[in-house]
Amino acid sequence: MSSFQAPRPGILPAQSIETLIATGAITSDTEFDHDQVQPASLDLRLSDQAWRVRASFLPGKRKVEARIADVEMHAIEITPAGVVLEKGCVYIVRLQERLKLPKGLIARANPKSSTGRVDVFVRLLTDQGARFDDVAEGYDGPLYMEVAPQTFSILVRPGTRLNQLRLKAGDPPKLETRSVGVDLQGGDIVGFRGRRHAGVVDLDHIDGHDPRDFWEPLTLRRGELLLDPGEFYILASSDDVEIPVDQAAEMTPIDPSVGEFRVHYAGFFDPGFGTDEAHGAGSKGVLEVRTHDTPFLLEHGQIVARLVYEPLTERPSRLYGESGSHYQNQGLKLSKHFRVW
Template sequence: MTRQPAFPAPGILPCQSIEALIAAGDISADSPFLPDQVQPASLDLRLGARVWRVRASFLPGTGRTVKERLAAVAMHQLDLTGGVVLEKGCVYIAELQERMRLPAGISARANPKSSTGRVDVFVRLLTDHGAAFDDVASGYDGPLYVEIAPQTFSILVRAGTRLNQMRLKAGDPPRLSVRSVGVDLTGALAGFRARRHAGVVDLDHEDGHDPHDFWEPLEPRHGELLLDPGEFYILASKEAVEIPVLEAAEMTPIDPAVGEFRVHYAGFFDPGFGTAEAGGLGSKGVLEVRSHETPFLLEDGQTVARLVYEPLTERPSRLYGEGGSHYQRQGLKLSKHFRLW
């Protein structure tokens, strides 16, 4: 009989529930879990030993496994144990160290980590028999893979590098609220535009890169910023973002009819982000922005994304930023791989 854990109501699982799933063997891994791998309402996922360069992105579909589909699209295999450079403009599929054996009633959703999105690396989770990226069906029992597509910078990764994270859910949590997120173009520094021909970013080397080699600072003119097609920008939200301790949030793109650009590859905000209780009062949301086919004139305060809030099943035993965080109390800020501007 399939085990079905009991929760008082549908919601996002907090860290102690994730740790209970690990202890029960419902989430396992090729190597021991690390103490900081479980976040207040999410689990960091780690690259395994192998990655395949593929000629095209794919979904396995309901009748096939990822390995079966790889056989038709893989160009060559690379060993991640010693570190590998993944080239921008190419698509890769990597195995992850974690494996799921989810109980009935527990599903999951993945998203890039903040530091991954801020260097313009597009990542999506894949599961066997999966018909959608980033979603793990209730009761899924099998391995996990990640599609990696560096867009602006080539990246150096290794077995154990964390590119994405997973949020687990009991049942179908309701939307508690949806809040608009505007862009701040009032300061002397409006944001940063990525340099097209920069070097390699080592994703395990914090504070180890000179930002001037990778980014161009931008000054707003009359509260406006012209987005060029195909360019990648780091901007900040107009409003401070606060995630109550009994909620979690995901930042989602706006309707394309509102503007020809994509915002925020990395969408999870854990409970305690931006709260006074966790020492983060006044934290801004950092926005990863890419314009599409046409130039687009962005105005100060314009809505560029939405925050969707969902309940937790219970209060997490720790909050975002407790014990230190690169992004608590942040304003306009590059990823942790770069020294301060």
């Protein structure tokens, strides 16, 4: 197996991902979409093959489909007309993309921003994988995704994109870690709480849903918010977020020492997010928040997450939002599936 030569350790930019596609290190059941390669990541697409399972799992030393046989409830064909994945259920879906990573490359997956904002929990699986979302150096095989809708049932089709893949050369250094606080004084509406008995969210229907049917707005109240266990919230960061054009960032899981809740399911920020150069100055980070076992009182400015910055191997051929984006220049914003409140 050949080795991938990068100018320096780091996350691969769009042009390097395109080279991997051209050389067969990344292949697909169907032709790649023209917009599938992002500035520093590759969107992954659902195939037509899925399974409803009774439990999540890691394959360990086995292949994913061999492990599915132990927990399968029934197989599902995802048709072009769409299939509903019910909230509270767990599914495994084979993805259209397949990897044959050269030596020197590893990969890591994360939900797309729009996926996290509708409270769909997704994790990547690989054959003989020991960890969710991580792809080992030299991996040669198919990709699968665990899908677990939490608040809303979702409608998906072959080609629906729920997660994205970053590829890394070498061991990129952590350049900087920044704390992220929560904004509870930014306007009359400081957040949204998902409605428990809403309808189905069609994940391929942009601006196609009335937010009032799915979300309860949260109004300003003394600069604090009481999080109820089991509820899902959309909030915004208190400070602007800016990702330099030669770097990318990931929102790290919450540290239990600052609160027993989860923030930001979709952890990737692409190069150029929030920058003047990409016409995104003033962009906030949107936070998907769910508390665990006990009610938790958040205060304005309280630190709820951390951003970890890593270098790219080289400047990407395009920046986040240069040709349009749903989330560049965002403040407090629901996913792209909902019309403006």
